[in-house]
Amino acid sequence: MSQYYLTDDGLEAFVSSLMERRDVWAPVVKGSRFIFDKLVEVGELRLDYDTTILPPKKMFFPPKQDILEFDGGQAKTPPAPEKKVLLGAHPYDLRAISMTDKLFEMNYADCNYLGNREATTIIGMNVQNPYEHSFFSSIAQDMALSGHDAMLTRVAGGYVLELITEKGMKLTDGINLAAATPEQIEEAAAEFEKSEKSAPFELPRNASDIQEKVRGSFDSEIWKELSEDCLSCGSCNIVCPTCYCFDVQDEWGLGAANGKRYRRWDACLTSEFSRVSVQGGSENFREDKHERYRHRVMRKTAYLNEKLGAPACVGCGRCAGACTPGIADPVKTIKRIMES
Numbered sequence: 001m002s003q004y005y006l007t008d009d010g011l012e013a014f015v016s017s018l019m020e021r022r023d024v025w026a027p028v029v030k031g032s033r034f035i036f037d038k039l040v041e042v043g044e045l046r047l048d049y050d051t052t053i054l055p056p057k058k059m060f061f062p063p064k065q066d067i068l069e070f071d072g073g074q075a076k077t078p079p080a081p082e083k084k085v086l087l088g089a090h091p092y093d094l095r096a097i098s099m100t101d102k103l104f105e106m107n108y109a110d111c112n113y114l115g116n117r118e119a120t121t122i123i124g125m126n127v128q129n130p131y132e133h134s135f136f137s138s139i140a141q142d143m144a145l146s147g148h149d150a151m152l153t154r155v156a157g158g159y160v161l162e163l164i165t166e167k168g169m170k171l172t173d174g175i176n177l178a179a180a181t182p183e184q185i186e187e188a189a190a191e192f193e194k195s196e197k198s199a200p201f202e203l204p205r206n207a208s209d210i211q212e213k214v215r216g217s218f219d220s221e222i223w224k225e226l227s228e229d230c231l232s233c234g235s236c237n238i239v240c241p242t243c244y245c246f247d248v249q250d251e252w253g254l255g256a257a258n259g260k261r262y263r264r265w266d267a268c269l270t271s272e273f274s275r276v277s278v279q280g281g282s283e284n285f286r287e288d289k290h291e292r293y294r295h296r297v298m299r300k301t302a303y304l305n306e307k308l309g310a311p312a313c314v315g316c317g318r319c320a321g322a323c324t325p326g327i328a329d330p331v332k333t334i335k336r337i338m339e340s
């Protein structure tokens with residue numbers, strides 16, 4: 001493991017040199033918010049962002065992704081992804097990426113996701129300005145950070161850059177950086193710890209108490225009350241870094257001999273998500289919005305805990321900000337369930 005100190009100008013020079021070698025995706029301004037996008041100029045970089053509209057999972061698991069092309073009896077997969085860098089992912093998003101890594105490696109390894117993951121070198125960044133709806137300090141904190149290749153931490157006058165993996169070490173190939181002093185390393189550790197505690201909201205209890213209470217509330221009438229204003233829009237799913245459902249579709253050419261297969265994000269809160277074919281028609285096994293709302297909360301707080309070793313929520317707060325009627329905030333929902 002190596003640690004370097006970069007001044008603000010030094011960081012710009014470092015990022016510029018990365019951009020000469022490969023695409024660098026990082027937080028940039030979009031209207032009044034931020035998004036992860038391919039940097040065109042280093043000046044666009046906004047490492048002081050609060051959160052992004054969509055999480056960085058879109059780089060590994062894009063909203064629409066071609067899986068294969070077919071022509072007659074022949075099929076071919078898309079070309080291997082280009083190497084790129086994801087710069088500036090906050091720790092809660094790194095935890096979410098570790099979770100999706102596990103889920104896409106489980107059972108049948110998903111080469112479409114894992115190919116993008118392998119091609120990407122991830123540089124994390126401590127939170128400088130917590131998002132107004134976030135609660136990351138009180139959830140999934142027992143889960144050790146992993147899966148990233150390097151970490152940047154803001155310190156006085158610059159940044160400490162820690163290179164963690166072999167992929168991370170390659171980021172500085174051909175670049176001379178000044179080693180961080182013990183004082184700068186100590187300052188970075190203290191700043192990192194402080195930023196991990198900076199979320200404005202917190203959950204009322206620990207993960208296992210929440211898991212037990214939520215599971216025990218399955219038959220409660222509370223789900224109807226909580227979901228009364230739900231528009232079934234699916235926004236809470238779409239912005240979530242740990243949601244990973246998708247739908248696979250084929251698109252045929254005019255002669256019905258060739259075409260392509262792609263997948264696109266799906267959302268369990270939408271009314272048709274649970275419709276399946278049955279003999280003579282179809283059936284929707286989560287017809288009512290309270291069943292869909294309950295399913296999302298169960299997935300996040302109870303169902304996936306054993307598989308992931310933590311709740312399938314990292315406290316980013318994106319769902320709370322994206323929900324028009326204001327009912328998707330896990331902190332408010334869990335508080336209400338715990339009090340019931």
Ligand code: SF4
Pocket residue numbers: 236239240241242243300312313314315316317318319320330
């Ligand atoms: S459920 Fe909400 S707060 Fe939790 S990870 Fe998903 S979007 Fe973030």
Ligand code: SF4
Pocket residue numbers: 229230231232233234235236237269270322323324325326327328
């Ligand atoms: S909880 Fe909110 S964001 Fe989620 S589907 Fe319902 S209205 Fe949309």
